[in-house]
Amino acid sequence: MTQHFLQYGDDSLAVTGNFPDTGQTLPSFMLVDEHLRDVSLESFLGRTKLVVTLLSLDAETGGLALLQELRRKLEGWPLLQFIVISVDSPFSLHRARKEHGLPNVVLLSTLRGRDFHKHFGVLLQDYPLAGMTCPALWLVDEQDRILHAQLLDNADDDFDIARLRNALVATLPAPSGQQTA
Structure with a gap:
């Protein structure tokens, strides 16, 4: 079980569970x-997937704005399945x-999947x-192998798009003519 902390304003909040990392298979x-x-x-x-956890779609930080920024920066990959x-x-x-x-985004609730929090190390x-779930993401290939993983350290931060793009380019090149930088 990994121990991580999320900075939320002045609070440093413990995040626990088994965070699946690059090279592993994403748990079901x-x-x-x-x-x-x-x-x-x-x-x-x-399908190649980007699985993203958020605090809440209603949260001022770590929520919908974070998702929209991520989608905007990755619009060059229309075949990438977003799962939030x-x-x-x-x-x-x-x-x-x-x-x-939110076209092409699958929205899922942990309502009947409370074990998800610990299995994904975002509790x-x-x-x-x-x-709540700590903001995190996993780029996952067609066979659910994790190609890239990130767990935010601060609720006010964005995901490291440059690192994510590097993993995407190696896996699912953007269509010709699309800007990926």
Whole structure:
């Protein structure tokens, strides 16, 4: 079990669990989508995936703005399947989809998958965010092998897009004519 800390304002919050890292196979999951359907990792087998955990889509930091920035910077890879996971209820996910569109993004809730937090090493243990998921991402190939992994140290930070792009270029080149830098 790994120990990590997320800086959230003045608070340094403990993050625990088994963070899957580069070279490992991403653990399976069964989570809930915005229509209350169960969705497993196996549903995306054969696709290159970017699995992202957020504090909440409603969070001012570590939420929707972080996701939108990530999508904007990676728009050169239309074949990349975005999977976004948070503790938000399926109803909140549905509202976020309605208000923000989020095309080509699968939104999943940990409502019926509470073991996800520990299996993915993103369980925030300390007040005021206890029980939420720390912002993290995994670039995963078609066979669920992790090509790149990041766990944020500060809720105000962005993901390291340069490192992520390097892993993407080696795996899923952007279509010709698309800018990737």
